[in-house]
Amino acid sequence: MSENAPKVAVAEKNMVPWNERIAYSFSDFACNLSFQMVGTYLMIFYTDTFGISAAAVGTLFLVARIVDAFDGPFWGIMIDHTHTKWGKSRPYWLWFAIPFAVFCVLVFTTPNMSLTGKLVWAYVTYIGVDVLYSAVNIPITSILPSLTSNPQERVTLSTIRQFMGTAGATIITGITLTMVAFFGNGSTTSARGWFIWALIVGIIVVIIFGFVFKYTTERVQTKSSRQSIPIKQSLKALKKNWPWAIIIFINFIYWMGMQTRSQVTVYFFKYNMHDAKLASFVLSLQMVALVAVVLTPWTSKMIGKRNTMLGGMILAVVGQLLLSLGATHLSVPMIIFATVVGYLGTGYVSGLIAVMLADAVDYGEWKNGVRAEGIVTSFSSFSAKLGMGIGGVITGWILTGTGYVANHTQTASALHGIELNYIWVPLLGFALSGIALMFYHVDGIEKQMQSDLAEKHARENAADDE
Numbered sequence: 001m002s003e004n005a006p007k008v009a010v011a012e013k014n015m016v017p018w019n020e021r022i023a024y025s026f027s028d029f030a031c032n033l034s035f036q037m038v039g040t041y042l043m044i045f046y047t048d049t050f051g052i053s054a055a056a057v058g059t060l061f062l063v064a065r066i067v068d069a070f071d072g073p074f075w076g077i078m079i080d081h082t083h084t085k086w087g088k089s090r091p092y093w094l095w096f097a098i099p100f101a102v103f104c105v106l107v108f109t110t111p112n113m114s115l116t117g118k119l120v121w122a123y124v125t126y127i128g129v130d131v132l133y134s135a136v137n138i139p140i141t142s143i144l145p146s147l148t149s150n151p152q153e154r155v156t157l158s159t160i161r162q163f164m165g166t167a168g169a170t171i172i173t174g175i176t177l178t179m180v181a182f183f184g185n186g187s188t189t190s191a192r193g194w195f196i197w198a199l200i201v202g203i204i205v206v207i208i209f210g211f212v213f214k215y216t217t218e219r220v221q222t223k224s225s226r227q228s229i230p231i232k233q234s235l236k237a238l239k240k241n242w243p244w245a246i247i248i249f250i251n252f253i254y255w256m257g258m259q260t261r262s263q264v265t266v267y268f269f270k271y272n273m274h275d276a277k278l279a280s281f282v283l284s285l286q287m288v289a290l291v292a293v294v295l296t297p298w299t300s301k302m303i304g305k306r307n308t309m310l311g312g313m314i315l316a317v318v319g320q321l322l323l324s325l326g327a328t329h330l331s332v333p334m335i336i337f338a339t340v341v342g343y344l345g346t347g348y349v350s351g352l353i354a355v356m357l358a359d360a361v362d363y364g365e366w367k368n369g370v371r372a373e374g375i376v377t378s379f380s381s382f383s384a385k386l387g388m389g390i391g392g393v394i395t396g397w398i399l400t401g402t403g404y405v406a407n408h409t410q411t412a413s414a415l416h417g418i419e420l421n422y423i424w425v426p427l428l429g430f431a432l433s434g435i436a437l438m439f440y441h442v443d444g445i446e447k448q449m450q451s452d453l454a455e456k457h458a459r460e461n462a463a464d465d466e
Contacts, residue, residue, distance in 0.1 A: 016148055016219075021160050023215035024147065027093070027140045028165030030208040034104045034201055035133050036169040036262075037176055039388060040283070042107065042126070043263045043395065047406045049189045050110050052118060054404055058396020060122055064130050065389030071131045072385070075138045076378020080234050087218030088373070089143035096135040097209035101202035103129035108198035110191040134381045136209065141377040144358045146218040149454070151446060154355050155297050155305070162351030163293045166286055172201070174284030177266070177276075188276070189407075234372035237364030243442045244360035244376060250433045251353055252383040252390075257429025258346070259391030264421040267399075271410045272418055273330065285339050292347025300352065304443040305359075309352045313434035315345025320427035327419055345430075353380070359442050365456075366449045387429075395421045 016024075046052040052060075075092075082088045107125040111117070140161070148154055177188045179197045184190020238244060265283055270276035292312065299308045319342025326334030357377050365371040402417025404410060410418070442449075 015150065015153055016157060020147075020215055020217060021157060023212050024140075024143075024157055025160040025164035026208050027136075027212045027216075028161045029168040030097075030205045030212065031133070031137050031140065032165045032168035033172050033208075034101070034205045035129075035137075037172045037198070037201060038104065038107060038129060039259060040173050040262045040265070041176055043392065044266050045108060045194055046122065049191055049194060050118060050122070051115070052122060053400065054396045054406075055400035056119060056396075057122075058393045058400070060119075060126060061389045061392030061396065063123065064127050065386050065393075067127050067131065071134050072138070072378050072382025073375065074378075075134045075381070076142070076372075076374040076376070077234070079139065079142050079374030079378070080372055081374075086213075087143070087146065089139035089146065090213060090216055090218060092135055092139045093209045093213040096132055097206050097213075100129070100132040100136050101206045103132055104205065105195070105198045105202045108194045110195070130385065134378075134385070138374075138378050138381045141354045141357055141380050142373045143216065143218060144354055144377075145361045145371075145373050146220045147216070149220050149450070149457075151359070151450060152297070152301065154358050155300055155352075158355040158358075159293055159296045159351050161354070162296075162347075163290055166289045166293060166347065166350070170284055170286040170289075173262075173286065174280055177280050233370060234375045236368050237361070237370040237372040237376055239364075239368050241360060241364045241367065241376075243356065243363050243440060244379075246436050246440045247353060247356045247360060248379050248383045250436050251380055252387040253429045253436075254349065254353075254433045255384045255387035255429075256391040256394075257387075257426035257433075259388040260395050260421045260429075261423075261426040263392065263395055264399075264418055267404075267418045268327075268422045272327065272415050273332070273335075278332070282336065282339055285336070286343055288340050289343040289347030289350070292344050293351050296348060296351050299348070300355075305352050305356060306437055306440045306443050309349050309356075310434055310437045312345045312348025312352075313430050313437065316342050316349070316430040317345075317427060317434065319343070319345055320423055320430065324423050327423060349433075356440075356442070359446065362449055362453055363442065366453055391425070394425055 043054070043057055046057045047054050079088050079092070082091065084091050086094070103125060107122075107129045109121075109125070111121060113121060144154060144157065147157060176197065179200075180190060180193035181188050182193070183196040184193020187193065262283075266276060266279045269279040269282065296308060299311075303311075319338050319340075322338035322341060323335060325331070326338050357380050361371065361373050361376045364376055398417045398421055399414070402411075402413045402420075404414045404417060
């Protein structure tokens with residue numbers, strides 16, 4: 001077989017029609033619409049509305065991450081053992097969309113309880129929404145290798161998905177405070193406002209996941225994907241899978257930085273800049289990330305996925321440095337410019353993580369002979385939520401350690417703690433992610449890997465037909 005034959009076959013097969021591309025992209029729209037509301041606003045909801053201390057919230061986030069050490073891989077193993085007429089990953093949107101949406105509402109509900117009762121309620125509902133988020137989010141990544149085996153088509157799918165995911169995040173972070181105030185008689189700390197808005201979002205999320213389930217198809221079927229893989233066997237896909245290890249580390253440290261920044265954005269503008277309404281505008285600037293998302297397929301084709309993501313990390317670091325200047329001089333124009341630069345950078349990053357994890361699925365099969373979409377991609381959710389949880393712990397403990405008091409004028413120490421969370425912790429996360437990318441070398445072997453796998457799958461399918 002000539003060198004070009006397998007490449008042509010891979011390029012021409014498994015192209016995804018536009019209606020399915022759109023349906024797939026709405027999976028991340030739904031996830032971000034709900035979970036970005038949790039990730040961005042839950043801490044300030046807990047401290048300024050529900051009446052829980054920042055330190056207690058930080059500890060809650062840490063405990064939830066310990067639970068995630070088990071629930072992420074659990075869902076991955078479940079996916080690898082699932083075989084239905086709908087596929088392996090797709091059924092989870094049908095089964096768990098409603099439970100997830102219910103807990104998204106409960107987590108923003110404020111029953112009249114003692115402080116101990118409030119803590120118990122917070123633990124049960126937050127851990128519940130966290131576990132169920134994995135049930136609907138991990139399939140978004142695990143299904144990608146089953147939607148297409150075409151490397152460039154995966155970039156296209158992930159780009160469209162990230163575009164819609166960013167749109168969902170931009171919408172929810174931009175309008176949430178306004179909607180809470182609308183339903184809460186003008187108050188952004190209104191318990192009634194938070195509950196009604198969470199209920200509306202939950203209903204929308206269920207409807208969207210129904211649409212995603214109906215219009216997606218798992219078309220790439222290999223011998224491994226048609227069989228239940230024993231846990232011990234599926235773990236072999238991770239053996240010496242360095243691309244997977246690097247992306248999982250990046251996913252962890254990147255989301256740690258993103259979480260510390262997003263969840264203190266309202267604090268920063270409310271207390272440091274004395275203009276809480278400006279937070280909604282700055283959060284809505286995530287829309288500029290869409291420019292980078294749209295350009296990602298072109299840049300990744302021209303300079304490679306690794307270099308595209310590395311360029312995004314560099315822009316994110318520059319954005320944080322500019323943000324420090326804006327914070328020092330209390331310059332709103334500088335803060336806005338810095339935020340735009342940073343979001344352009346993160347736009348290049350977010351859309352490629354899922355693609356590079358799909359490549360890690362291929363790499364695990366190519367290197368170890370085991371294709372385990374579930375277990376390989378499940379660590380994406382685990383590492384991201386671990387990073388977000390550690391970010392929550394860092395935020396809570398820094399706020400408490402520097403003397404933050406809810407709904408009061410803050411001391412200079414507390415203002416410094418908010419700034420530390422908003423600028424310097426994210427900068428560290430972005431910088432470490434960039435360093436890790438220097439060791440990622442899949443782009444150079446991708447053509448050979450895809451060629452070898454195409455031949456392997458062709459042999460397996462021919463043998464099954466005999």
